[in-house]
Amino acid sequence: MIVQRGCILVRKILNITSWVLVGIVAVLAVLLFGLKLFGFEVYTIISGSMEPTHPVGSVIYVQKVDARTLEKGDVITYKVAGEVVTHRIYEVVIDPENPEHIQFRTKGDANKDPDQSGDAGLIQPNNVIGKVAFGIPVLGYIAVFMQTSAGKFAAISLVCIAIALMIIPDILFPKKKEQKTDDKKEETEEENEDNKEVKSNE
Structure with a gap:
């Protein structure tokens, strides 16, 4: 009985461990790749300009x-000079001659000054990749590691x-339910035969 209980316990531990590992892999797959199916682009923060909102490694x-x-205050990701940058909109600049033409002045949360001075280098709408919906700290380190x-x-x-x-549990500790079922069937058949013999003798 003690050995049987030990086998059952080991089986449960191995099963739980396997499902935990599967769960970890599944969650990482969804967070790093699966959400792209829902229209999200995934980026890793590699500088401290957006701390503490989005720290390095997020x-x-x-x-x-x-x-x-x-709007002003939105965190956006955009392309500038061949690089991808994520900063907060510091000001929405509207062209007085053409109100439909807008540009953005941006600033990192950890930076003292805006990225653009005057009207030079303002971010054009067609350079905006999108708006940051949310971020997860530390996950970026895992994302970078997964690419190696x-x-x-x-x-x-x-x-x-x-x-x-x-x-492994099925190999090391095979279940004996089938054997027990077969044994019970044999016992039942033997009992039936014995009962038949008793009736015939009577």
Whole structure:
């Protein structure tokens, strides 16, 4: 009985561990790749200009929006000089001669001054990738690691370990329900035969 209980406990521990690993891999897959299916672009914060809102190592989720709906205070991701930048809108600049033409002056939360001085270098609507919907701290470190060979190997290893932990319990501790069922059937058949013999003798 003690050995049987020990086997059951080990089986449960291995099963729980395997499902935990599967859950971790699934959550990371959804956060780093799955949300792209819902229109989000995923970026990793690599500088401290947006701290403390989005600290270094955070992952941000950017959603495409109509630039005309953007307001002062919105955090946007945009392209400038071949780089992707995420800063807050400091000012929405409207062309007095053409009110439909808007531009954006931006500023990092941790920076003292806006990114653009005067009208030079203002962000054009067609350079805006989207508005930051939300961010998750630290996840960016994992995202960067997952892009390396070691990270990809680690991810594949986790999946393999999870699958192995699901299979190992059945190999090491096979269930005996079928054997017990067969034994019960044999006992029932023997009892029926004995009953038949008793009736025939009577």
